[in-house]
Amino acid sequence: MSMTLEELTDRTGLTVLDHLEQQVRIPVVDGLQAQGDLIVIPLAVLDDVDVPARARWRPVPPSGVELLRGAAGGNPHTLVAEPGAAEWTTEVHDRQRLAVGVLRATRPAYLIHSEHGGSGIAPGTYLVRRQRERSTQRGGQADFLVAD
Amino acid sequence: MRPTSTAGTGRRRSATSGCGPPCTPNPPTGNAERAITGLYALLGRRRPRFHWAASPRQAVDLLDEPPLRLGGPVDPAAPWHVAHQLADAAHRLAGRLDERAGPVGTFWWTTERIVRTRPPADALAAGVSLAELLVVGVRNSLGRSVHDGLRTPLRAALTEAVGEPPGLRWHGQHDAPWVAYHDVRRRLRPGLFHPDDDRQVDLWADIARSCGWWWPREDVCVVTERTGVAHTEALPGALHGEVRTHNRHGPAVGYADGWGGHSWHGTAVPAWVIEEPTVERIGAERNVEVRRCAIERLGWDAYLDQARLTLVAEAADPGNPGCRLQLYDLPQHVWGTPARVLLAVNGSVERDGHRRRYGLSVPADLDDPVAAAGWSYGLSGEQYARLLRRT
Structure with a gap:
């Protein structure tokens, strides 16, 4: 089952910016995909993560589950799914310390963001990670998390 | 705990705008004057004349005094002797109030660590006393937000404008950390302080609520209005609501006369960094932190275009058809340490149809743009090369 951005926003009540293409079907993919400063990674790809x-x-x-809010309380990435289609946990050990949580879906789930639109996630188990950047502060050796 | 000093500012602007300094006090300014007069009375002095300034910058002109030379014997005839006496009285008051707190202040570092790393309710559940929680959760957290946060860009801007600003001053709303800390303690335990000390705390609290920086002098007191704007963002990792100053469009902390201090994600910066950052000014700036802030304000894409940095490598952006990843070397003299920047293109279009470019700083030992993009998500280059879609 795949749907358009318009159908997705109708069903969830979430909104996206009106210049995004509303009628195109959102691809539902079973591999790596990024939505701005978040990335969805099939758990099997990773060897440094334990649930x-x-x-x-x-x-x-x-x-929906609000995964991450942008800088200064900006727009969130929201994970949505039909009832019974997906489960979510934040109890995960990620050696990279970038994990937001793990998604386990038996039917497609969607990640939605008002500026980035929708990402369709095929059944499977995935780690959702944040993006990091090398710190610009003094010393420059620590990393910090990107919030767009 | 939110710094109360950011709220409710500028409420008497409409009544005072347009008049030349010193402004005629409006009814609310009476609160500050009454409280300051109360402090003068404690020292056996009569009510001073009040001169109101719209900002600390204007207050310095009103004061018109040479820099103080401190360290020598106290001169009772000096116009600032009253400030010296007041500092002494405030110090002794704080000492008495702290004494009433019992053994707090020397608590174990393990306790402090718990309060610093866990939300208040968890810290209490873990055995931290309320008194200890108040030190970290109220006094220290307000110190971070107000002293380190709101006050710092103002002090930097004032120093830039006039050199070392006149000392022996108080900060009114920005003295909130210690005033609020003792105020919270006595609200939780009425009768904690001696009634005389309660009355002194009342005076300091009234001042914190009703004015900005102030300079007590012999027979005259120069008082600044409260700030008109304060732009803040949450301090990363803060457990007690600490904020830092940030505004990409103007002063982060400002006054009704337009004067203020600029700040970029908590770093105090000169006005040009926010108002007109250019590659030339960045190149001429001696302070590396200011350079970094200015580059971020200008935007990595604009900076890389204009500064003619060395392109290390470029590659197709996996999952982002038609877009390229570009890895640039940042000269050490620019960044202060070896660094590289990955320039990438957004996966989704802006309202005007173009795609925003953005720069990410990455470790300097990465040579492959795809590996650099992977690093930003904790992935190897091989893993990131399998990206199917980016929006």
Whole structure:
């Protein structure tokens, strides 16, 4: 099942900027995909991430899970799925310390952002990571997280 | 805890705008004058004449005094002797108030670490006392937001404008950290302080609520209005609501007369960094932190275009058809340390149809643009090369 950005925003009540293409079908992909400063990575690709067996998984509600808000309270990336289609946990050990959480979907789930539009995620298990940047502060050796 | 000093500012602007300095006090300024008069009375002095300034910059002109030479014997005839006495009284008051807190202030570093790294409720659950929590969660956090945050760009701008500004001053709204800390403690435990000390805290609290920086002098007191604008953002990793100053369009902290201090993500910067950053000015700036802020303000794409930096390598951007990733070398004299910048193109279009370019600073030992893009997400170049789609 794939849908257009218009259908996705109608179903979720979330909004996107009106200059984004509304009628094009959002590809549902099972590989790596990036949405601005977030990236969705199939868990199998990674060897430096563990999800503990006791991790608590929560269903992704139709109203969505807000994953990350942009700088200064800007626009969030929201994860949405039909009832029973996907679960989400933030209990994950990521040696890169960039994990936002892990998604486990049995039917397509969608990531939506008002400026970046929609990303369709095929059934599977994925790590969602943030983007980092080498610090511009004194010393310049620490990293900090990007918030666009 | 939010710094109260950012709220409710500028409320008497309409009544005072347009009049020349010193402004005629309006009803609310009476609060500050009453409280300051109360402090003068504690020293056995009569009410001073009040001169109101729209900003600290204007206050310096009103003061018109030579830089103080401190360190010598105290001269009771000096016009600033009253400020010296007031500092002494405030110091002794703070000492008495701190004494009432018991053993706080010498608490274990492990306790402090808990309060610094866990939300307040968790810290209490972990055995931290309320008194300890208040030190870190109220006094220190307001210190970060108000002293390090709001006050710093103003002090930097004032120093840039007039050299070392006149000393022996108080900061009114920006003295909130210690005033609020003691105020919270006595609200939680009425009767904690001696009634005389309570009355003194009342005076300092009234001043913090009703004016900006002020300079007490013999028979005269120069008082600044509160700030009109304060632009802040959350301090990364803050547990107690700490903020830092930031405004990409004008002064981060400013007054009704237009004067203010500029700040970029918490770093105080000269006005040109925000108002008119250019490659030439960046090249001429001696302070590396200011250079970095100015480059970020100008935008990496514009800076890389204009500064003619060396392109290390470029490659097709995986998952972003038709777009290229470009890796540039930043000269050490620009950045202060070896650094590289990856210039990438947004996956989604802007309203005007073009795609925004953005720069990311990356470790200097990366030579491959795809590996650099991968690094930004904790991935190898091989992993990132498998990116299917970017929006």
